[in-house]
Amino acid sequence: MKIKKYIAASMPDAMKQVRAELGNNAVILQSKIIYTGGFLGMFKKRNIEVLAAIDPDLNTSRPPQEKPMPAPIPAPKLLPKVERNLDLEVMKELQKSPVPASEEIMKQLARMNQHIQKMSESGKLQMELPIQLQTVIDSLVHQDLDVDIQSRLTAKLLERWYLAGANSPVEEVYVWAEDFLYEEMKQYNFGELPLKKKFINVIGPTGVGKTTTLAKMAAEFMMKHKKKIGFITTDTYRIAAIDQLKTYATILNVPIEVCYNLEDFDKATKSLADCDIILVDTAGRNFRNQQYVQDLKEVVDYNSDMETLLVLSLTAKQTDMEEIYQQFSSIHIDQFIFTKLDETSTYGAMVNLVVKYQKGVAYVTTGQNVPDDIMPADPRKIAKRMIEVD
Structure with missing residues (x-):
């Protein structure tokens, strides 16, 4: 597995770099905001750091005339674990491991799933998210949304984020969050009383x-x-x-x-x-x-x-x-x-x-x-x- 770090002014710019070098099969492992440059600690520039990975076999095994497939995505319920927890140490282990990368990733994801469950139960969700998702989550934290609902929301947003190509604007992420909250509530009885009881x-x-x-x-x-x-x-x-x-x-x-x-x-x-x-x-x-x-x-x-x-x-x-x-x-x-x-x-x-x-x-x-x-x-x-x- 080939893993590389990219630094760009925005997430769309970073995605362009990833696709240009690694192709459409690349998987985003982690993204975060960093600050570079400056003078005497001031005037630092805000950038996005992205860690992306590609399995070389995916690029060599496909017939030339075949249209490239979208970036491979883990099972939906496991997607958030990649974004939340795959750090540099994990990626180093992936590079050294003799086990095929896809199998090793699934093992890592299984362990991460347990870790996220513990995070949710402890009431503390500490993770690095794309800035668009973090903006939305922060606004709902300010609304005092319960941590367990936050956890499910984060998982759903990350799933849709990757399915949409990992470069959606924050306005679209807000729409996803609204849909999620609606789905959480719609199964219960809302609205005017039927007036069937005296x-x-x-x-x-x-x-x-x-x-x-x-x-x-x-x-x-x-x-x-x-x-x-x-x-x-x-x-x-x-x-x-x-x-x-x-x-x-x-x-x-x-x-x-x-x-x-x-x-x-x-x-x-x-x-x-x-x-x-x-x-x-x-x-x-x-x-x-x-x-x-x-x-x-x-x-x-x-x-x-x-x-x-x-x-x-x-x-x-x-x-x-x-x-x-x-x-x-x-x-x-x-x-x-x-x-x-x-x-x-x-x-x-x-x-x-x-x-x-x-x-x-x-x-x-x-x-x-x-x-x-x-x-x-x-x-x-x-x-x-x-x-x-x-």
Whole structure:
């Protein structure tokens, strides 16, 4: 195997050098940014250093008239391991080894696969990537994308990078990343509720905007779907909360019932029997207190005719969101609602929680205005927002 180092001003220039000398069968083993020249430590020039390799047998065994095949690419799941880990020491071993190069590379890749798995499990992904890929990964790291999702994304980007000829512009790599994030989420239930169940219950900690979100949903169901709506509130811990929902009920001209226990809930259900949809508002209290969740079960009848939505604020830390989910997990959660989208520029938690808990998102909210500032969640739009935030 012939291995050579190239230095150029850009990746496309480096690829031209590689193809001119080694041909289209060359494989890129490593690329990184280096700085050369300068005066007294200043005015250094930024360049790309590329390590490429070619098996001479590939150039001599092909008939002259045959069109050159694209650069040989390892199995897709192994591609990232070449980019991440084939360093100079590995390449020296390849040159000295009596085993045919392709077999030796596969052995190296197998070992590297184990190494990358350990890197992912440790939560630290340290590797050298083409500058276009590194730019995209860095932007998603800034978005607090979980490290395991980063690992899968990096593997997928590297696969597409080589399949596309290893010289794609960063704009195209962003599109690949958006596609990946969409694929991660699309299998779960997103968007408007089907309104097939009579009860829609919102749960969550204090301060996330449950009551306002409930009013927005009620207005949408009434105006868009022509449904007759009723309210039930179990938030008897705060007088202001009852007054807030009563105000919305008055504005929307819908009936409201206040419940203190399961008996009240049963009476409220009968009182609102002629409503198409009954929206249930629950108390927001300290989510770290498991007793709070037990109290909910003593007031709300969680039956099969109820859709339950966990409301989370995007201004909260992801660790808190996960703790909230765990506390409420004894109640069946159908989907998330994410609020305060307008108050943050970091959206990774949406993707992370969807993938981790395999739950879709019904709505996202973007302000306090009722009935505005709410929209059905869409996995493509969330992926696009993650990419376009910078």
